[in-house]
């Protein structure tokens with residue numbers, strides 16, 4: 001049993017204060033009946049909640065899709081530099097969200113944050129074959145031989161052995177899409193540098209079934225939809 005304001009605030013959609021206000025306005029129904037107070041306790045496994053006319057699926061975990069801008073650290077806290085967590089509102093900063101993998105400070109694009117540790121582990125493990133796709137602009141000419149080297153699994157000059165990966169050369173000059181199933185430190189940059197094409201710009205476009213939405217500008221976030229969460233669970237065999 002948990003207080004209604006705590007249950008609803010844990011979804012990251014409303015602060016506790018907003019929940020109280022919605023309850024006062026009669027916008028929160030529990031089992032079809034307007035909730036009398038935000039302090040009332042309910043069992044989330046058996047009660048059905050509706051907020052502002054929309055049925056609400058209460059989940060144990062929260063999943064946030066952030067369009068990470070360049071210049072922000074993929075970390076939950078840092079004494080000197082801004083972090084991705086600071087781009088989220090207070091109610092989403094209090095529920096132990098952590099980034100799923102790291103994007104470098106100068107990398108933009110799709111970053112998932114969640115407090116679902118098992119899903120995080122599986123999304124990052126090469127075992128579940130969750131592809132991460134990156135758009136890169138490089139300072140050098142890539143060739144079909146580089147595409148073959150990526151596909152065969154490269155060994156980098158520093159000894160790192162990479163799993164087979166995708167390299168697609170785009171019509172725009174010095175622009176490509178890299179697809180990886182793993183995420184070693186600076187991996188895209190190191191693989192492209194090994195081909196004589198150092199990265200000038202890098203953006204993550206997708207992670208498994210999750211694509212960066214066209215209408216989400218850098219710095220903006222949204223919660224995953226139920227369909228997106230189910231799709232992630234499917235690819236991770238959960």
Ligand code: URA
Pocket residue numbers: 102103104105107185186187188189190202
């Ligand atoms: N590979 C990199 O080199 N940098 C990133 O930010 C992500 C993947």
